[in-house]
Amino acid sequence: EVQLAESGGGLVQPGGSLRLSCAASGFTFSTYEMNWVRQAPGKGLEWVSFMSTSGSVIQYADSVQGRFTISRDNAQNSLFLQMNSLRAEDTAIYYCAREYITSSGRALDVWGKGTTVTVSS
Amino acid sequence: EIVMTQSPVTLSVSPGESATLSCRASQSVNSNLVWYQQKPGQAPRLLIYGASIRATGIPARFSGSGSGTEFTLTINSLQSEDFADYFCQQHNRWPRTFGQGTKLEIK
Numbered sequence: 001e002v003q004l005a006e007s008g009g010g011l012v013q014p015g016g017s018l019r020l021s022c023a024a025s026g027f028t029f030s031t032y033e034m035n036w037v038r039q040a041p042g043k044g045l046e047w048v049s050f051m052s053t054s055g056s057v058i059q060y061a062d063s064v065q066g067r068f069t070i071s072r073d074n075a076q077n078s079l080f081l082q083m084n085s086l087r088a089e090d091t092a093i094y095y096c097a098r099e100y101i102t103s104s105g106r107a108l109d110v111w112g113k114g115t116t117v118t119v120s121s
Numbered sequence: 122e123i124v125m126t127q128s129p130v131t132l133s134v135s136p137g138e139s140a141t142l143s144c145r146a147s148q149s150v151n152s153n154l155v156w157y158q159q160k161p162g163q164a165p166r167l168l169i170y171g172a173s174i175r176a177t178g179i180p181a182r183f184s185g186s187g188s189g190t191e192f193t194l195t196i197n198s199l200q201s202e203d204f205a206d207y208f209c210q211q212h213n214r215w216p217r218t219f220g221q222g223t224k225l226e227i228k
Binding site for chain 1: 122152153154155157159164165166167170171172174176208210212215216217218219220221222
């Protein structure tokens with residue numbers, strides 16, 4: 001079964017750091033581009049970051065640029081998000097999502113259940 | 122950044138009827154538009170990509186249309202399981218952006 005499982009969330013003080021992990025199973029992780037998407041409590045979805053299969057292409061939302069770092073370990077079938085200088089507005093459920101690519105378009109076709117990050121003193 | 126605006130914010134429809142959800146982009150996104158469904162406490166689920174192509178396993182009562190800046194998601198013969206939040210997303214330009222969502226509720 002194709003699955004993504006996030007971990008690493010928790011309560012952190014403003015200015016602190018956290019590292020999220022996403023473990024992939026059931027598919028060839030190294031051949032898929034990956035994303036992080038977050039959702040603040042009671043709010044909509046916000047795309048956070050993207051990484052290509054080799055890591056040669058990386059993109060970030062303006063809101064996290066310079067504070068968050070996406071990475072992956074294809075040998076370990078894992079995606080990561082290092083989050084530094086955390087702010088209250090970073091409080092959200094963080095989802096990792098697989099990128100599905102066809103000649104007709106792209107989409108996020110597989111999502112994990114998410115991990116909750118709470119930034120509060 | 123491309124701003125995606127969904128309307129209405131909330132849509133009340135009776136089961137068995139049809140629902141039409143709109144998504145407008147602040148500039149052209151061509152057909153690089155995706156629709157997701159999200160139920161409370163769950164991760165989003167892919168419905169439509171390429172503006173009009175149903176994802177695997179999505180019932181035929183879901184259809185997408187549009188290109189450029191105006192897009193529509195139509196759900197025919199609403200079933201109880203269709204009442205949820207719906208989000209559009211563009212992937213034409215970085216950063217990728219989502220609409221704020223439409224809540225489809227039972228009337």
